[in-house]
Amino acid sequence: MKKFMNDPETFIEDSLKGFALAHADICDVTLNPSVVTRKSLRREKVGLVSGGGSGHEPMHSGFVGKGMLDAACPGQIFTSPTPDQMMEAARLVDTGAGVLFIVKNYSGDRMNFEMAAEMSENKVAMVVVDDDVAVEDSTHTTGRRGVAGTVIVEKLVGSLAESGANLEACVAFAERITGSIASMGVAFSSCTVPAAGRPTFQLADDEMEFGVGIHGEPGRRREKIAPTDEIVAMLLDSICEELKPSSGSEVLLLVNGLGSTPLSELYLVMNSASKWLNRREVAVARSLVGDYTTALEMAGISLTLCKLDEEMKIHWDAPVHTAALRW
Amino acid sequence: MKKFMNDPETFIEDSLKGFALAHADICDVTLNPSVVTRKSLRREKVGLVSGGGSGHEPMHSGFVGKGMLDAACPGQIFTSPTPDQMMEAARLVDTGAGVLFIVKNYSGDRMNFEMAAEMSENKVAMVVVDDDVAVEDSTHTTGRRGVAGTVIVEKLVGSLAESGANLEACVAFAERITGSIASMGVAFSSCTVPAAGRPTFQLADDEMEFGVGIHGEPGRRREKIAPTDEIVAMLLDSICEELKPSSGSEVLLLVNGLGSTPLSELYLVMNSASKWLNRREVAVARSLVGDYTTALEMAGISLTLCKLDEEMKIHWDAPVHTAALRW
CATH class of the missing domain: 3.40.50.10440 (Dihydroxyacetone kinase; domain 1)
Structure with a gap:
């Protein structure tokens, strides 16, 4: 370790x-x-x-x-x-x-x-x-x-x-916001809890954990690693099955890094997710890209969509001054 | 990969x-x-x-x-x-x-x-x-x-x-700033360039590359991994040998993550570095902790000190509005 x-x-x-x-x-x-x-x-x-x-x-x-x-x-x-x-x-x-x-x-x-x-x-x-x-x-x-x-x-x-x-x-x-949000993640690697000293789980060199939890809990299934456009489509399919954003609606898209995924890859995921949503005529009205909810040094990402209304947009845009989020 | x-x-x-x-x-x-x-x-x-x-x-x-x-x-x-x-x-x-x-x-x-x-x-x-x-x-x-x-x-x-x-x-x-800055890094792992498809270098499970470059270039030597207080002391010794901050002087301390080091560890490094500098009676007047200059998904950190004068403090504190730095 x-x-x-x-x-x-x-x-x-x-x-x-x-x-x-x-x-x-x-x-x-x-x-x-x-x-x-x-x-x-x-x-x-x-x-x-x-x-x-x-x-x-x-x-x-x-x-x-x-x-x-x-x-x-x-x-x-x-x-x-x-x-x-x-x-x-x-x-x-x-x-x-x-x-x-x-x-x-x-x-x-x-x-x-x-x-x-x-x-x-x-x-x-x-x-x-x-x-x-x-x-x-x-x-x-x-x-x-x-x-x-x-x-x-x-x-x-x-x-x-x-x-x-x-x-x-x-x-x-x-409660209204929690009813408007859905997320799902995928891991390329495990993470190691300091007190445990060894990785929480094991993945083969060509595998990913689809639907992973932020403590390394199992997701839906193991999959072979695929091009990012395909991974993003699988995640957004699952998320939109739940949220059912209507054509012409606006969402907030959060591309979250789980720990060791480089920022360049998070932006690449942002591009894939935007393209996918645009094809469904869902507008990415707000977005956030970065490591915000991590699982130690896990490699992977999660996507979150929040269906936006006018009140949510106002409160998203309002000033914030914290260590990790500031505008 | x-x-x-x-x-x-x-x-x-x-x-x-x-x-x-x-x-x-x-x-x-x-x-x-x-x-x-x-x-x-x-x-x-x-x-x-x-x-x-x-x-x-x-x-x-x-x-x-x-x-x-x-x-x-x-x-x-x-x-x-x-x-x-x-x-x-x-x-x-x-x-x-x-x-x-x-x-x-x-x-x-x-x-x-x-x-x-x-x-x-x-x-x-x-x-x-x-x-x-x-x-x-x-x-x-x-x-x-x-x-x-x-x-x-x-x-x-x-x-x-x-x-x-x-x-x-x-x-x-x-030019005055570049003459007031010194940095040094340490890597716990390599990184993989996408076009190459395999890690740039190899480290044993108990080794670190002391003085690593941000492309995985070799540093001064390989060392056994040590407690963070010791690693930080080695880095700051080298940095202060160059900068020679005088007792009572003020510095800006940048704790930079190289990619996959969790933020919790970067803050732990911040604590170690502050203690070390305090013992030398060097005041950490400004600081920045996070991933700002990375080497893809390399695990590791670098420390940077900048000897501060009043003009530098004013310009550090001045508003900035970019994707990665905002205050």
Whole structure:
């Protein structure tokens, strides 16, 4: 195993310390329990909190800041954060308008966020993101997994909360967005969890895992590697079977790198996906290309589509100032 | 070889088309010859042009936009762009104040940029960046290689040019910056050029290439992998031997990922490097952490230090609006 680390035991803490140093203008980081909070909180704004296992960077700590999250709770690698982290986050960012937990659909995360919501002294609501259309149930999940579509939920609801909407409006918007999103990924390689020391799974030199999860969970099937236009068509077929975007409609397209896929290849995927959608007369009205929801150093990509309405476009375009997303 | 591509022959063109779609608000992309230009040029501003082989994304196309480059010329993977690309770039962005070529020190790039400067009908000056202290001469280089420090040159001179400085002032500033920068990298893995189809070099499971180049060129020596604090100390020792930052001085620290190193590890490196510099009483006054000068999917990092003065800090902090750098 080749990792930049000093000791697997201190990996997350050492990494969070570096994050804190690099983004001291945007975030505060507390340890024990680990919580990343937005530097300047706004009074009477709904506090948005997310979190999950580490290893998906920049998700979620990289999305803390103006116009997006107020706090993130990083767990150990691929392991849910604990309820005490979530309760502390809620306590820190509740400025009088309540708190919304944005949770990716994994059994451990749901259980812990639900427990924290119940035990918290703050007013807490919760929304679950389950955008991955690859499989219904999976290694760590009952129902569909939550993956890169979560970035879109956090950005859009972050903007709505910034505009002063109340907790009920944020919940309703988040649920509308989760109903408008679908994602699917493909892996060319596995990843290695530091504490495990060996790859999570094995792929032959000419194979890809079609529908892979962001922890290396199995997808729908193994396939021979194909030209990118074909891979993209298979992913978008599955996504559009779910979303059924009508001819003439507008979507947001997220081309997400899973870790070690070069940016030049992500842009190539962007081109393939745009061509495919154009042929279906679906307009790519907004897009985002880069590593936003990773699986350590996995080679692969995921595609996410979000069916856009006017309100979503306004909130997508609204300013955001976080470590990983800024405009 | 596992790559997202349709055909090695069209790889760069397909990727540039995707880049153009993703960043249509910031850049225009022309093909034949391939040039990425800033969407809105300013009259009487010095035009900044860079370029080099592809495979280092987001460098340089990702740095085209307000406050940084006016044009980038992407070559084939790890291959210099051609003089006709550079002449076309100069023609497109010369709005009356002349053009500055910012060139990484590789023999092919220098030869082609020099030829373009001579043949161009525009007023062209040139500055060469050679920040890599690992080796004196190398596979593709006479003298030191130009690596991630180039990002800093492009950002700082980009801001100065934006402020209305003339060509001579931009050249002088660029030369002062190149004299204040030093970099060095380490690789845990090789990378694979699409047209070659196999890894550029081989490393054993417990080895790293210390002082690696951004095309996989050999560095100073092979070493056994060590804890990150030790790797960082070796890199910073070499860098500071060159730069000799005085106690109490301020530096900009760039922690650059070479491709497939997870962001969590880059932040861990940031923490190690900050601790090391603090012990030497060198203040990390500015920092940047991420994949900015890559070598396809190489696992590894480079560290760059830039000794800062007040003018450099002002130009680092100035607004920038490009695909890859935005504040």
